[in-house]
Amino acid sequence: MSRFAGVIPPLCTPLDVDGRVDVGSLESLITFQLEAGVQGLFVLGSSGEAIYLTDDDRRKIVDVTTSYVAGQVPVFAGALDASTRRVIDQVRWLSDLAIQALVITAPFYANLSDPEIVGHFTAIAARTELPLIAYDIPGNVGRKLPLRVAQELLESGTISGIKDSSGSLADFRRLLDKQGEDRRSSLLSGADILADIALEIGADGLIPGLANVRPDLFVDLYAAHLRGDKNDVASCQHAILDLVAIFSAGEPFGLGRHASELGGLKYILQREGIIATAVVSPPLTRYPDEGLRALDEIVDRIPR
Amino acid sequence: MSRFAGVIPPLCTPLDVDGRVDVGSLESLITFQLEAGVQGLFVLGSSGEAIYLTDDDRRKIVDVTTSYVAGQVPVFAGALDASTRRVIDQVRWLSDLAIQALVITAPFYANLSDPEIVGHFTAIAARTELPLIAYDIPGNVGRKLPLRVAQELLESGTISGIKDSSGSLADFRRLLDKQGEDRRSSLLSGADILADIALEIGADGLIPGLANVRPDLFVDLYAAHLRGDKNDVASCQHAILDLVAIFSAGEPFGLGRHASELGGLKYILQREGIIATAVVSPPLTRYPDEGLRALDEIVDRIPR
Amino acid sequence: MSRFAGVIPPLCTPLDVDGRVDVGSLESLITFQLEAGVQGLFVLGSSGEAIYLTDDDRRKIVDVTTSYVAGQVPVFAGALDASTRRVIDQVRWLSDLAIQALVITAPFYANLSDPEIVGHFTAIAARTELPLIAYDIPGNVGRKLPLRVAQELLESGTISGIKDSSGSLADFRRLLDKQGEDRRSSLLSGADILADIALEIGADGLIPGLANVRPDLFVDLYAAHLRGDKNDVASCQHAILDLVAIFSAGEPFGLGRHASELGGLKYILQREGIIATAVVSPPLTRYPDEGLRALDEIVDRIPR
Amino acid sequence: MSRFAGVIPPLCTPLDVDGRVDVGSLESLITFQLEAGVQGLFVLGSSGEAIYLTDDDRRKIVDVTTSYVAGQVPVFAGALDASTRRVIDQVRWLSDLAIQALVITAPFYANLSDPEIVGHFTAIAARTELPLIAYDIPGNVGRKLPLRVAQELLESGTISGIKDSSGSLADFRRLLDKQGEDRRSSLLSGADILADIALEIGADGLIPGLANVRPDLFVDLYAAHLRGDKNDVASCQHAILDLVAIFSAGEPFGLGRHASELGGLKYILQREGIIATAVVSPPLTRYPDEGLRALDEIVDRIPR
Secondary structure (H helix, E strand, O other): OOOOOEEOOEOOOOEOOOOOEOHHHHHHHHHHHHHHOOOOEEEOOOOOOHHHOOHHHHHHHHHHHHHHHOOOOOEEEEOOOOOHHHHHHHHHHHOOOOOOEEEEOOOOOOOOOHHHHHHHHHHHHOOOOOOEEEEEOHHHHOOOOOHHHHHHHHHOOOOOEEEEOOOOHHHHHHHHHHHOOOOOOEEEEOOOOOHHHHHHOOOOEEOOHHHHOOHHHHHHHHHHHHOOOHHHHHHHHHHHHHHOHHHHOOHHHOOOHHHHHHHHHHHHHHHOOOOOOOOOOOOOOOOOHHHHHHHHHHHHHOOO | OOOOOEEOOEOOOOEOOOOOEOHHHHHHHHHHHHHHOOOOEEEOOOOOOHHHOOHHHHHHHHHHHHHHHOOOOOEEEEOOOOOHHHHHHHHHHHOOOOOOEEEEOOOOOOOOOHHHHHHHHHHHHOOOOOOEEEEEOHHHHOOOOOHHHHHHHHHOOOOOEEEEOOOOHHHHHHHHHHHOOOOOOEEEEOOOOOHHHHHHOOOOEEOOHHHHOOHHHHHHHHHHHHOOOHHHHHHHHHHHHHHHHHOOOOHHHOOOHHHHHHHHHHHHHHHOOOOOOOOOOOOOOOOOHHHHHHHHHHHHOOOO | OOOOOEEOOEOOOOEOOOOOEOHHHHHHHHHHHHHHOOOOEEEOOOOOOHHHOOHHHHHHHHHHHHHHHOOOOOEEEEOOOOOHHHHHHHHHHHOOOOOOEEEEOOOOOOOOOHHHHHHHHHHHHOOOOOOEEEEEOHHHHOOOOOHHHHHHHHHOOOOOEEEEOOOOHHHHHHHHHHHOOOOOOEEEEOOOOOHHHHHHOOOOEEOOHHHHOOHHHHHHHHHHHHOOOHHHHHHHHHHHHHHHHHOOOOHHHOOOHHHHHHHHHHHHHHHOOOOOOOOOOOOOOOOOHHHHHHHHHHHHHOOO | OOOOOEEOOEOOOOEOOOOOEOHHHHHHHHHHHHHHOOOOEEEOOOOOOHHHOOHHHHHHHHHHHHHHHOOOOOEEEEOOOOOHHHHHHHHHHHOOOOOOEEEEOOOOOOOOOHHHHHHHHHHHHOOOOOOEEEEEOHHHHOOOOOHHHHHHHHHOOOOOEEEEOOOOHHHHHHHHHHHOOOOOOEEEEOOOOOHHHHHHOOOOEEOOHHHHOOHHHHHHHHHHHHOOOHHHHHHHHHHHHHHOHHHHOOHHHOOOHHHHHHHHHHHHHHHOOOOOOOOOOOOOOOOOHHHHHHHHHHHHHOOO
16 A cells, blocks of 8 residues: 555534534535545545534535545544544444545543553454544544554554644654655644644655635645745745634633634635635634634735 | 432443443343332443443443332433434433433533533433433543533523532532532532431532442441431441442553442452342453452452 | 640741841730730741741841740741751751751752752751751742652651641641551641641641631631531631632732742731831732722631 | 745754753854754754753853854844743843844743633733744643634734744644744744655745754755755755654664653764754653664654
8 A cells, every 4th residue: 555645634514504514515625625626535524523513413414525526635534532543433334435545543531551542442453444533633533642652553554644733843744754755654744833844854644624715825835845846835935924813713712722713714715705604613612703804804915 | 399319329331252242231230229229220331331331232221220129119211312403312311211311411522612502412312201300420520510500401401410520629619519419400410438427517418430330338438427427337338438448449550540449349249149140341441360359358348 | 745736827028128037026926925825936937938038047046035935825927048068058057946847848959859859858868956847839949749758758767747838738638647646746737728627637737827817716626626526617617728729819919929928918907006017038020009908808707 | 024034943052061052052053053054043942952941051052053153144032931920031031132033932830711822922022122933742742832823923923934843734733834934933843753754745944853854954945845856855854854863763772752852862962963962851851772773763864
C-alpha cells in the first residue's frame, strides 16, 4: 500500500435548520472540494462534529460521501468514541463501507497508562482490514499521544499513520525523523498555521480545518511544495495565516472554542453559497450578528 | 418527589473470563448489596466501567439490576456519552426501563462554554420524565462542573440533584448552603475518604466506590449519622480510611488509575466469593500477582 | 515542643498609596487580630502578598509584627522563594528574628521529582533551628504536595507541620489519620469554607484568609469546637460561608483571582477603619467602584 | 537599535563539587562558545539554573561573562523572579552591568489576568534603559504568554523581543507574521528540534539548550540558513535531532525533567573537558552511572 498524501480536508458536516444532516449541502461541499483538487476527504472528524452526531447520522455522512466521491479520492472516516469496545462498535460498521482508512483517537474519559493506550489500538486493529490512522488531538482527548506510544504503534504496524493535531510540530518531527523517508506510514498534519512547515519537514499530507473554506489555497500550497516553488508556497501560506482569525472570531462574543471554530467555518461556507445554513450541533452557541460581521471582515480581506 | 438518600453504591460490572457481562456475578453482587441494607444502587457509572461497555451490555446490566432489585430500592443509571445528542440516544432507551434516575455528565471531548453546558442538560431534560442527577467527575470529564452552572441547573429544576465526585467538598458545601435544608434536590457525594463529613455538611446520601466491597461500613455509617452517634460514625469512617489504599494499590506496579481502582475492587469481591473473576475491560491492565498480595494485605488488616 | 493550634490568620500586608508597607495600618491590623483573640499570626504568606514584596519590605513586616506582638502569640513567617538556595537565603535572615515557625512551599518554576522535593525541605531544615511548616498551596505552586512526600517529611521530622491550602480535605485527612492523635506535628488548614470540618477531622488549627476581616468568627468557631458546642460551630461557619463571596467579587469585573481576593479583603478592612487603603501590589488590578459596591453588599448582609 | 540575531546559547552554569559557581569552567565554556562563532550569549536563563542561584552567584556569573566576552558579542541576562517588584530588584543591579538585554518572564506563583501581565512588563520597562526580551516558557512559568499580550507589548515598544520556548511554533509564527519583516523587534526561538524551521519562518535567532554542547552545529546551521543552503541546514538539523535524546536520558532513571536536561548537558561538557564537573544545583538529582552510559551512547553516535 502506498502512503496517503496531499490535502485531505476534515469536512464540516452541513446541518439543516432543524439540526439534521443536510445531504444536499454535503454533496455541494464535496463537489466544491473535489473541484478544488483535493487528494482525499476526511469525514467524521472533530471539524465534522462527529462527537455530536448519532450513529445514524454518521452512517449517512459516510454513505453520501463515498457514493458521491465514487473512488475519485480516498475517504477517511473517524470512529470517535471514548473507549476501546465502543470504538470497535463503530469500526465494525464503518469497515463495511467504501472508505480507505479509519481515524482513531486514544481513549478519552478515563486516564490510561501508555501500555493501555497501545492495547487500545492493538485491539481495534485486530477487528478491521482498514488501515488505522492515530488521531493525536490533545485539545479534545485531554492529553497528547505519547511519542513512545506513537513510535511503538508505527513500528509494529498496528497503525498506518498519524494525524497530528497537537499544535506542536516537535514530536511530529521526531516521528518523521525516526520513521525515515522510506517509511510506509502516512504522517499527516492537521496544522493550518504551519501547513507549509509540516510539508517541509516531511509530512505526507495535510488535514487542515481551513481547507473547508479555501481548499484551493492548500491544494496550491501542496502543488507548489511538490515542485519546490518556495515563493508560491509562501504566498499560499500567507493567505492561510490571514484566515486563521476565523477560528477565534467568536471568542470576543463569549463563544466556546468549538462553537467559534465550527460556526466560523460554516458561516463562510454559507456566505459562499456552498452550504445552506451555518447551524452547528446543539448545545453549541451560534454567532451573534456582530460576530458574523467580524467573520465577513476577515474573509473580505483575503484576495481570491 | 422526595429526595434520594442513603447509601447508593456505584456498582462494579462483573465480567467473565471473556470480558462479557457476567449476569450471575452481577446478581450475586446485587444480593450482597441489598443484604447489607443499601438504600439504592447506581449502575453504569465510572466504577461500573460504563464507558467501556457497548449499548447491549449496558442494557443487559440495567435489565438484570432492575429485575433483580424489583423495586426494593431506587436504581440510578448512568447515560455516559460524550455529547448531547449521543447522551439523548442513551436516555431514550434508558427512560423505558424501570430506573428511578439518570446520571449525566457534562459533555467531554470538546471544550464547551458555561451556557453550552447548561444547554446540554436542558436538552436532555426535555427528552425524559426521569429526574436527572448531574455527575461532577472532573477526573474523567476533564474539568469541574462550574458552581454557577450547578446552581443554575438546580434552581431551574433542570436537574434534580448532583453526584459530587470532584474530590473537593468546598463547592459542594456552597451548593448545600445555597440550596438549603428544605431543598427538593438530592445532593449526593461520591466521597469515600470524607463520607462522614459529606453527610455532616448535609449531603443526602453517598455513592462511594468502596461500598462495592464493604457496603456494611457505609450503611452502618449512614445509620449512625442519622441517629447522631458520633462514635459509631467515627469507627466506620476509620475502617473506610484503611480501605482507601485499595485504590492506589496497583500504582507501584505501573497500573493506570482506572485499572488500579477497578481491578482492586473486583479482586476483593472475587476473593470474598461474590463475583467470579477480577477481569476488567480491555485495554485496562490486570494486577500482577504481587499487586494482588498488596491488596490482600490491605483487606486483611481491616477487622470485620 | 507542643503543637501549634487555634486560629492563625494569614495577615494581609497593608500598603500606603505609594504601594509601600504601611506600618501604622499593619499595627492596627495586628491590634484588631489580637483583640479578637487569635492564637497566632502568619505573616508573609500568599494573603500577605509576600511574593510581591522585596526582602526589605518582608523584613520590616516581620520586625513590626514580632515587636508589636511581643510574644503574646506565636508568629509564623513565610520564606517564599522559587528554589532551595533562594529559600535558604530567606531562612537565614528570618531565623534571626523573633518568629516561632517558618512556612515553606515546594519549589515552583521548575518541575521537580518527589525525591527532589524531599531534598528541598531537608536542605532547608539543616539551615535553621526553627520548625518548618510545609505550605501546600497548589493554586500558586502549580501542583499539590504529594501525600507520600508530606508523610515522609513528617515522619523524618524534617518538617513540623503542614499548612494545607490545597482545597481538598481528602489527602489532609489521610495525613491526619496516619499521624494519629498523639502526633507532635501541627496539621493546620487554610480552609475557610470547610473550617469547621477541618477542625472536626482533627486539624490543630486554622489559617483562613477571611480571618483578616472577621477573626472573631474563626476564634468563636474554634472555641465552640473545643467545648463541643455544635450549634455555635454551625452558626459561625454559616456566617463564614456568607463571606466567601468576597473572594470572587472582583471576577465579574475582569479581575484575576489574586487581585479579586486580596483587594476584596483589603477594601473591607479599609471600610472598617482598620487599615488606611485597599492598595494591592502592582501589577494587581484594583476593584472598580461597582466592584466595591458588590463587596459592600456581601458584608452588609452578615450580622455582627 | 538593530535586531539581535544569530545563535545565542543559553549558557549552563558550571558548578564546583561544593555547588559553587566554578569561574574557571565558566570561562572555559565561554571560550568554547566564542570559538564556535556564536553571535551572543544568554546567561541566567533556565538552562543556566538561574532560579537555583542566589543574587551573589548571579552577579558573579554576569561579571565573569561580560568581562570575558568584552564586547565581542552581546550578552543577555535573565532577571528571573516571581513578581514585578522582585524582578525590578534584579533589574536594578543588572542594568548597571555590561549586558545588552534583559530576559523577563511573566510573573509565576500567582494567577494574573492579561492586563496584569502587561502591567508587569510595563513597570519593569520603566526602570531600565536596557531592551527587554519577554521569555515565554510555559513549562516553567505555568502558562503560555498569551498571543494578545505579546502583540500588545511589542506594539507599544514595552518589550524589544520575544524568546519563544513554548514548544509551539504556531503562536510564534503569528507574531512573526503580524510584526512583519521590517520589524524592529527581535523574535528569537528556544527551539532545538525545530531550529531550522524557526529561522525559516523568520526568527532572528536561536537560543537553543543543545548549543551548550554543540554550538558549532547551530552556528553552521545559521550560516547555512543565511546563505540559503538547504542541504547544509538539513544536515546540521539532522545531527541536532540525534542530540535531542540527551534531554530525556535521565527519565528512565527517575530523574525529573530539569535534572535530566541540565545534568545531561553538563555531563557532556565535562566529558569533553570543557567544564570540571557535572554538578547540578540542589535539590536536583544527579544521573546514576547507567544514565551516564546512556548519555555516552547518544553522543558517540553523532559524527563530529
